[in-house]
Structure formats: structure tokens, C-alpha cells
Amino acid sequence: MKDTLILAIESSCDETAASVVKNGRTILSNVISSQIALHTLYGGVVPEIASRKHIEKINQVIEQALSDAGVTLDDLDAIGVTYGPGLVGALLVGVAEAKAIAYAKKLPLVGVHHIEGHVSANYIEHPDLEPPFLCLIVSGGHTHLVIVKDYGEFEILGRTRDDAAGEAFDKVARAIGLGYPGGPKVDKLSKEGNPDAIEFPKAKIGDCPYDFSFSGVKSAVLNYINHAQMTGEEVNRADLAASFQKAVVDVLVEHTMLAAKDYGMNKIAIAGGVASNGTLRAAMEEACKKNNYSFYRPSPIFCTDNAAMIGVAAYYEYIKGTRHGWDLNAVPNLKLGER
Amino acid sequence: MKILALDSSGIVASVAVVEDDTLLAEYTVNYKKTHSQTLLPMLDEIVKMTELDLESIDAIAVAAGPGSFTGLRIGSATAKGLGLALKKPLVAVPTVDALAYNLYDAQGVICPIMDARRKQVYTGIYRFEEHQFVTLKEQWAAPIEELLEELNHRGEMVTFLGDGVPVFRDLIAEKLQVPYSFAPAHVNKQRAAAVAALGSIYYKEGRTETAMEHVPEYLRVSQAERERAERESTETGGCRDMILREMLVDDLDQVMEIEQDLFHVPWTKEGFFTFLTRDDAMFLVVEEKEKILGYCGLLMVLDEGDITNVAVRRDRQREGIGAFLMQSLIRLATEQDVTTIHLEVRVGNETAIRLYERMGFTRDGIRKAYYSDPVEDALLMTRHPQ
Numbered sequence: 001m002k003d004t005l006i007l008a009i010e011s012s013c014d015e016t017a018a019s020v021v022k023n024g025r026t027i028l029s030n031v032i033s034s035q036i037a038l039h040t041l042y043g044g045v046v047p048e049i050a051s052r053k054h055i056e057k058i059n060q061v062i063e064q065a066l067s068d069a070g071v072t073l074d075d076l077d078a079i080g081v082t083y084g085p086g087l088v089g090a091l092l093v094g095v096a097e098a099k100a101i102a103y104a105k106k107l108p109l110v111g112v113h114h115i116e117g118h119v120s121a122n123y124i125e126h127p128d129l130e131p132p133f134l135c136l137i138v139s140g141g142h143t144h145l146v147i148v149k150d151y152g153e154f155e156i157l158g159r160t161r162d163d164a165a166g167e168a169f170d171k172v173a174r175a176i177g178l179g180y181p182g183g184p185k186v187d188k189l190s191k192e193g194n195p196d197a198i199e200f201p202k203a204k205i206g207d208c209p210y211d212f213s214f215s216g217v218k219s220a221v222l223n224y225i226n227h228a229q230m231t232g233e234e235v236n237r238a239d240l241a242a243s244f245q246k247a248v249v250d251v252l253v254e255h256t257m258l259a260a261k262d263y264g265m266n267k268i269a270i271a272g273g274v275a276s277n278g279t280l281r282a283a284m285e286e287a288c289k290k291n292n293y294s295f296y297r298p299s300p301i302f303c304t305d306n307a308a309m310i311g312v313a314a315y316y317e318y319i320k321g322t323r324h325g326w327d328l329n330a331v332p333n334l335k336l337g338e339r
Numbered sequence: 340m341k342i343l344a345l346d347s348s349g350i351v352a353s354v355a356v357v358e359d360d361t362l363l364a365e366y367t368v369n370y371k372k373t374h375s376q377t378l379l380p381m382l383d384e385i386v387k388m389t390e391l392d393l394e395s396i397d398a399i400a401v402a403a404g405p406g407s408f409t410g411l412r413i414g415s416a417t418a419k420g421l422g423l424a425l426k427k428p429l430v431a432v433p434t435v436d437a438l439a440y441n442l443y444d445a446q447g448v449i450c451p452i453m454d455a456r457r458k459q460v461y462t463g464i465y466r467f468e469e470h471q472f473v474t475l476k477e478q479w480a481a482p483i484e485e486l487l488e489e490l491n492h493r494g495e496m497v498t499f500l501g502d503g504v505p506v507f508r509d510l511i512a513e514k515l516q517v518p519y520s521f522a523p524a525h526v527n528k529q530r531a532a533a534v535a536a537l538g539s540i541y542y543k544e545g546r547t548e549t550a551m552e553h554v555p556e557y558l559r560v561s562q563a564e565r566e567r568a569e570r571e572s573t574e575t576g577g578c579r580d581m582i583l584r585e586m587l588v589d590d591l592d593q594v595m596e597i598e599q600d601l602f603h604v605p606w607t608k609e610g611f612f613t614f615l616t617r618d619d620a621m622f623l624v625v626e627e628k629e630k631i632l633g634y635c636g637l638l639m640v641l642d643e644g645d646i647t648n649v650a651v652r653r654d655r656q657r658e659g660i661g662a663f664l665m666q667s668l669i670r671l672a673t674e675q676d677v678t679t680i681h682l683e684v685r686v687g688n689e690t691a692i693r694l695y696e697r698m699g700f701t702r703d704g705i706r707k708a709y710y711s712d713p714v715e716d717a718l719l720m721t722r723h724p725q
Contacts, residue, residue, distance in 0.1 A: 046609065048408065048616050052557075055412050059419050059551040073424055089409050092375055093416045099379050100420025104393055229712075326379040 004077045006318065007101075008311030009062065011094030012086025012114050013140075014050050015304070016057040020069035020076075021311030024319075025123055029068035030301070030308040033057045051089035058097050065307070073105050080314025083111040083324075084334030085141065091330035099326055110314045111324040114305075115142055115336050116152060118271040120316070121298040121309035129296050134265040136256045138280070139272030140166035140183075144336065145210050145259055148269075151316035154337045157259050158210025165248055166274045168214040172221050172244050176237045186241045187277050193238030195246035198224065202251050210259050217247045249280045253287050260293060269296040276300035341396045342542060343421070344535035345382075347374040347414035348406025348434045349453060349502055354381045355531035356391060357539060364389045365532045374413045393425055398547060400538025402529060403431035405461040405478065405558035406453065415555045422550025429553045430538040430546065435478035437534040438501055439465040441526040447496030447518075448475060452503030455480055456618050458675060460503045461558060462486050464493075472537070480558055483507050487514045496520075500527040581660075583667050586622035586634055588615060593631040594624070597652050603712040606648065614638070614647070621675075622648075623667055625660055635664045639677050646682035649691070661691075665698050669722065678724040683717040685710055695720050 003022050010017040014035040020028040035053050066072060081098035084091060095111075102109040119135050131151060137144040143160035163171070166183055173182025178189065200220045221244050228235045260268055268288050274280065281297055288295035302309055341363075346353040352374045355365035366381040385391065401418040404411045422429050438451035444467045453461040463478035476489075483503070487510070490497050499511065500522035511519065521527065541547070586594065591608050598605040614620040614636060622636040633651035637644045646668070651661045672680060683706065684691050700720040709717035 046612055046616075051408070051412060052554075055415055055419070056554050058416065059423050062423060063551065089412065092409060093412055096375060096378075096413045096416035097420040097423075100417045101424045103379055103383065104421050104424035326383050327376040329373060329375045 004315060004318070005071060005075055006078050006080050006110075006311045006314050007062070007065065007073070007076050008080040008112070008307040008314050009058070009094045009098045010082045010114075010117070010305060010307040010310045011054045011058065011090050012082045012084070013090060013305055014053075015306070016054045016061050016094075017305065017307035017310075018058075018062045018065035019307035019311045020065055020071055021308060021315060024312055024315030025127060027124055027308045027311070028071065029065045030306055031061050031065040031068065032304075032306055033061050047087045047089055050087060051093060054090055054093040058093060062097070062101075073101065073107075076105070076107055078102075078108040078110050078314065078318050079105075080110045080112050080310050080318070081328075082114045082117060082310050083328055084114065084331035086114055086330075086332060088330050088332040091332065095328060095330050099328060103326060108318065109324045109326075109328060110317050110322055111328050112310045112313045112317065113334055113336060114310075115144065115272075116154075116313045117309040118142075118275075118303075119146070119148055119154075119269070120313040121271055121302040121306070122269045122296045123312050124302055124308060125299060126296050129267065129269070132265070133267035133269055133296070134256065134260050134263065135269040135271055136252060136275075136284075137272045138165045138252060138270065138274035140164060140170065140181075140274075142272060143212050143214070145212075145255060146336070147263060147265065152313070152320065152322075156336060157263070158208060158212060158255060160212040160214060162213055162215035163218060165212070165214055165252065166272075168218045168248060169245075169274065171218055172241075175222055175225055176235070176240060178237075178241075183274055183277060186245055187279060189238050190242035190245045190279065191238075193236065193240070193242030195242040197236065197239035198243040200224075200243055200247040202247055210255050212251060212255065214248065217244065245277075245279055249277070249283050252280060253283045256284065257287050257291065260291070266292070267294045267296065271298065271303070273304050276303035340539060340542065342398055342400050342430070342535045342538050343382075343393075343396045344400040344402075344432075344531040344538055345378065345414045345418055346402035346434070346437065346529045346531045346534050347378055347410045347417075348402045348404065349410065349529050351529045352377045352381065353529055353531035353534075354378065354385055355535045356385060356389065356396070357532065357535035359539075362532050362535075363391070365530065367528075367530055369528060374410055378413060378417055393421070396425070396427060398428045398430050398538065398542050399425075399550075400430040400432050400534050400542070401553070402434045402437055402531075402534050403553070404434055404556035405455070405480065406434050408555075408557060411555040411557070415553060419550045419553055422553070427550075428542075428547035429550055430541050431548060431553060431556070432534045432538050432541065433463075433478050433556065434529065435461055435463040436465070436474065437537050438529060439463060440472060440533045440537045441500065441530060442498055442522055443467065444470060445498050447498060448490075448493065450486070450490065450497050450499050451501040452483070452486070452499055452507060453501045454503040454506045457621075458483055460486060460501075460507070462501075462503075464489075472540075478558065483510060484514065487511065491516045493517075498522055502528065581632070582626045583623060583663070584626065586611075586615060586624045586636075588612060590624055590626075590631055590634075594634055597631065597634070597650050598648075600653055601650050604710075620647075621668070621671060623664060623671070625664060633660045633664055635668050637668055637672055637677070637680070639672065639675065642676055642678050644672050644677040644680045646680060649682075662694055662698070665694070669698065680722045681719065682721075683709065683719050686716045686718045692718060692720075695722075698722065699725060 145158035170182035
């Protein structure tokens with residue numbers, strides 16, 4: 001059977017990325033041009049700067065992805081592109097570029113939901129993983145607990161009521177002077193700290209046992225710091241980072257295990273930028289082992305925003321027959337499971 | 340020679356194909372739908388109607404700015420994608436040049452004006468001399484009044500066009516002393532045919548770039564603003580080296596130094612940056628030999644303003660820099676019809692309160708425990724229309 005090759009483009013936030021994916025599971029190239037160093041200057045992603053950087057880099061990234069994969073545009077079967085959710089100005093660069101390439105090469109265009117991409121990152125290194133399975137998606141913009149019923153089909157069990165998990169990490173990191181991006185920095189510092197030093201609250205949402213809330217623990221951390229400053233006490237930053245991280249990770253693992261039990265799922269996956277957090281990976285793995293569940297997680301390089309995961313998701317959409325028109329727009333608040 | 344041209348720099352979306360001296364097709368829409376949804380379907384329509392083989396074009400011309408940041412990027416990314424896929428060069432045509440080129444062989448000078456908000460325009464001054472397109476002044480961003488002064492000074496007849504015409508029609512009538520006219524509907528907005536025609540000339544002159552190289556020209560911070568700042572420097576009580584100008588992103592390192600030195604709870608750099616990109620905020624600095632001495636900021640809602648920051652470098656206080664900044668801010672705000680200005684100040688900061696009272700601010704009330712570190716009440720002050 002002929003191979004199916006897809007060029008995928010991702011520009012939803014602060015990474016300009018392109019990838020060539022074969023038959024939905026084999027990554028022929030994965031090029032990421034990160035703007036992290038730039039946004040570190042401003043303590044977060046600045047949309048106008050991100051958009052300007054995308055347009056500067058995008059052709060270079062695509063050409064690199066093609067040449068790393070050893071293919072030309074003529075070898076491709078389709079173009080996949082993230083069209084939401086994300087920063088609208090950033091998304092538009094990838095969408096306009098992808099549409100123009102697909103149009104000029106008369107290739108089918110497949111728009112991909114960014115979160116569907118994150119979930120699909122798990123297929124890259126786990127050839128045995130197939131739906132259905134339970135997936136916890138945690139990133140700077142999203143916290144979702146979903147059942148992946150089939151490729152591209154989701155049942156959302158729980159979501160955050162306020163801040164995304166990654167957002168809480170970023171805000172706490174800023175408060176203790178660690179800077180951006182918060183997740184990896186908190187993770188690193190917490191290795192030197194005692195996770196049981198300070199007890200932060202774990203919010204329970206009454207009516208939905210799978211929903212999350214992180215603004216409470218974030219506020220508790222900020223109050224703790226303010227209180228210490230006013231009374232002149234020195235804050236042990238490592239203890240604080242470790243204790244905060246434990247409060248977040250415990251809730252993520254607890255809710256996932258509860259959902260697995262209630263829905264009879266025995267395959268558990270994690271996805272999204274925060275899925276590269278060492279403490280979360282270890283805690284989830286241990287909980288899965290205890291319950292005799294199979295545990296799947298992408299390598300850290302496929303947890304952060306990348307185009308390989310978009311290529312994988314695009315492949316499964318492509319074989320299902322998903323095609324987008326030349327009027328495809330960026331949809332900054334695209335909901336999971338929507339078209 | 341065949342040129343495909345795109346223009347999505349303003350409200351108009353436009354696609355055209357020009358072959359030598361013939362316009363094969365043009366599709367121009369001036370409607371609210373987003374360019375992201377219209378531009379490529381418009382190209383597709385042209386390709387179908389004219390049985391165009393995209394491989395047969397020689398270059399892709401694109402209106403390369405200034406204009407709406409997002410609009411420019413949609414046009415640029417489309418051109419870059421087409422260029423990459425078709426392996427064709429790009430021709431970046433300055434938006435204002437292409438606008439002016441609509442008025443071939445017009446008498447006098449041609450002056451496109453694109454509304455850049457805050458009473459500013461993206462503009463340029465052009466003329467046809469013996470049927471040749473001549474740029475008298477390259478595209479730049481200018482306060483409309485400054486442009487009108489310059490046109491008065493030139494003393495020639497002017498033809499205006501662009502989306503700034505309906506915005507500034509009355510002001511032009513009031514201030515302009517030379518004969519003028521406005522271009523009619525079919526040639527008074529962006530048209531890709533003009534981008535293609537001018538792009539053909541640039542292409543022949545070898546003014547192309549690769550799809551990879553191309554980026555839009557946003558023109559947000561301009562020579563003109565710096566020049567204006569220098570002119571205003573004479574107003575700083577004889578300190579000729581001091582310049583008043585708008586705050587730029589490049590100033591933020593120095594601004595943060597002052598901010599962190601003076602305030603217990605300083606603004607973040609990101610905070611400043613966000614305000615610099617907003618249309619409803621105005622931030623000014625006083626600079627001396629590339630050193631920032633002080634700054635202030637104003638947030639505007641309709642006819643009311645809220646002063647967000649006033650700061651003067653610690654070693655340059657009591658020289659009147661703060662008063663000068665405040666006066667300038669009030670004057671510029673009034674020019675933009677912001678007549679009522681609010682601020683808040685720590686009740687213990689008597690020096691600042693006296694300064695604000697001299698500037699015409701009166702006491703409105705107290706906001707309890709508004710400030711932290713140390714906790715202190717805020718005095719609310721307002722300057723009403725004089």
C-alpha cells in the first residue's frame with residue numbers, strides 16, 4: 001500500500017513548527033523554532049511579538065521539515081494545520097500559509113484542533129495505543145480529562161473551572177521570581193524542596209468530581225508569600241515550589257484515577273506541555289501501576305507544542321475524510337470535538 | 340510577464356493578475372468578512388474564471404505594509420506559502436505607493452492617507468513627472484496636522500485617497516490652504532491591480548525577494564515621530580538636549596530601571612509593553628542624550644483619561660521634568676478630545692499632590708488602603724475641562 005505523507009504546520013502560540021508524518025505514526029521530521037527566549041524578556045507570551053516572529057520563521061521551518069524528511073511538496077498527500085484554539089494572530093499565520101501551499105499544490109487541507117494534536121502525540125511512540133483510552137490533557141491553556149472514544153472523538157469528563165494547570169505554574173513561578181516558562185522552572189526547583197513542608201488546599205468541585213480548580217491553590221501560594229513578606233519571614237522557595245507542585249499533581253492524579261474507575265478505563269494517557277513535568281509523570285505512573293492500568297505518555301519533546309502531533313491528528317482526520325475549504329479561518333476559542 | 344498580486348492591508352481584500360499591459364482579472368471586496376476567509380477563495384475564483392495556471396506566473400506581488408497588522412500578515416503568509424509552493428519570487432510593494440499608483444498621471448501631488456488612529460495617518464507624497472511615478476516623500480506615519488502643514492508648505496494641488504479621507508475630510512477642509520480633491524470610488528482604496536502594475540515595474544528592476552525573506556513592513560514607529568519629538572524638545576525650558584517623545588519598546592529596559600528603583604510594587608515590563616501596543620493608551624518619555632529621565636502614561640476612554648504612571652529618575656527630580664511631562668500629557672490628551680483626567684496618589688506624597696494641584700487637579704476623595712507595601716490610602720484627584 002502506498003504511504004500517506006502529511007506536512008503539518010503549528011503556530012498557535014509561541015512555537016513555529018512543521019513536521020512530515022508518514023502513515024500517522026512515523027515522524028520523518030519535527031522542526032520547532034521556539035520563541036521562549038524572546039518572551040522570557042516580557043515574562044510571558046506577547047501576542048503581537050509572537051505573530052511577528054511566526055511570519056519571519058515559517059517558510060524556513062517548513063523548508064527545513066521537508067528537507068529533514070527527504071521529501072518535496074510533490075510527495076505529499078495532504079497539508080494539516082492547527083486552526084484553534086490559540087492566539088488568533090499567531091494561528092492566522094499558519095492557517096494562511098498552509099492554505100496557500102495546499103492550494104498551489106492542489107493538495108487536500110485538513111484543519112486540526114490543537115488539543116486533538118496533544119492527545120495524538122501519544123500515538124507517536126506507542127504503536128500499540130489505540131482508542132478507547134482515558135487522557136488527561138494539561139498545558140498552559142488547557143486542563144481536560146477526556147475519554148478518547150475513537151480517533152478524533154472525545155467525551156469530556158472534566159475541565160478546569162478557572163486557571164489551567166500550566167497557568168497556575170506560570171503565575172506561581174513569577175511570584176517567586178523564577179520567570180517564564182514557569183512549569184519546568186518550578187519542577188526543577190521543587191526537586192530541592194520538601195513537598196510536605198506547606199499544606200496548600202486542594203479544591204474539590206462539588207457537582208462534578210472530575211472538574212479542576214487551580215485558582216484557590218494559586219491564591220494560597222500568593223497569600224503565603226505576602227504574609228511571609230509582611231512578617232519578615234524568609235520563604236524557602238524550594239519547599240514552596242515542591243508543596244505547590246504536590247498540591248496540583250495530587251489533584252490531577254486523583255481525578256484521573258477516579259474517572260478511570262468510574263468509566264472502567266484501563267489505558268491512561270497524559271498529554272500537553274505540563275505532561276512533561278517529572279513529578280506528574282512519576283505520580284501518574286505509580287498510581288497506574290498500583291491499579292494495574294497501562295500508562296502512556298509522550299516524550300517531553302512531543303509534550304510541548306510541536307507539529308508532529310498535528311501531523312498525526314491530521315492523518316486520522318484525513319483518512320476519516322475531513323477536508324477544509326479555502327475559507328478556513330483561525331478559531332481562537334475552538335472547542336474540543338467541534339468542527 | 341505575469342504578476343499575481345494580493346492586498347489585504349486594510350478593510351479591502353483584493354486579488355489581481357496582470358500580464359504585461361493587461362489586467363486579466365481583479366477581485367476586490369470592501370466588506371466586513373475577514374480576509375482569512377476571503378482572500379484565497381477570491382484567488383480560486385480568478386484561477387477558475389481565467390483558467391489560470393499558477394505555475395505560469397513570474398512573481399507574487401503583495402501589499403507589504405503599512406496597514407492592519409493582522410491583515411498584513413494574512414496577505415504576507417498567503418504570498419509566502421504561494422511563493423514556497425510555486426518556487427516563485429515575491430515583490431513587496433509598499434501599501435501607500437500602490438495606493439498612489441491608482442492615480443496615474445494625476446495633476447499636482449498625490450497623497451494617500453490611511454487612518455492609523457490617534458489622529459495619525461500612514462501617508463506618502465508622490466507625483467507623476469513625464470508619466471514616471473516619482474516618490475517625493477516615502478511612506479511614513481504622521482499626525483494628520485503635520486501632513487497638512489507640509490502640504491501647505493509645498494503649495495501644490497493635492498489629490499487625496501485612502502480610508503483616511505472620510506475620517507479627516509472636515510479637518511482637511513479647515514486646515515488645507517492649497518487646492519485639493521478626493522479621488523472617486525473606483526480608485527480611492529487599495530486595489531491589487533495597482534499592486535500588480537507597480538509590482539511589474541519593481542520586478543523588471545530586479546526588486547524581488549525570496550518567499551523565505553519576506554516580512555511585512557509594519558511602520559509602527561517612524562522617523563516622523565522622532566522628528567516631531569525633536570521639535571518639541573525646544574519646549575523643555577531651554578534644555579535643548581531634552582526630547583519629549585512617545586515611549587518605544589526599546590526604552591523598556593531603562594524605564595524598568597527607574598520603575599523598580601522608585602516603586603515598591605513596580606509595573607512589569609510586560610505590563611508596559613501591553614500598553615505600548617494599545618491604541619487607547621499614551622506613554623511619553625523625556626530623553627536626554629539617549630538616557631530616559633522620566634515617563635508618564637495615560638489610559639483613555641472616550642473623553643476621560645486616567646493617568647497610570649508618572650516617574651522621574653531619582654537623581655533628576657526637582658528639575659521640573661515631572662511638571663513638563665504632566666503638561667505635555669494634558670496638552671496631547673486635550674488634542675485628542677480627552678478633557679477630564681483622573682489620577683490617584685499616595686496621601687503622604689505631598690510633593691506630588693502640590694504638583695498636581697498646580698496642574699489644575701482637585702481633590703475628589705480617598706480610597707482606603709489602596710496601596711500596599713506599605714499600606715496607605717489613595718487620594719483621588721481629577722482635572723476637569725478648563
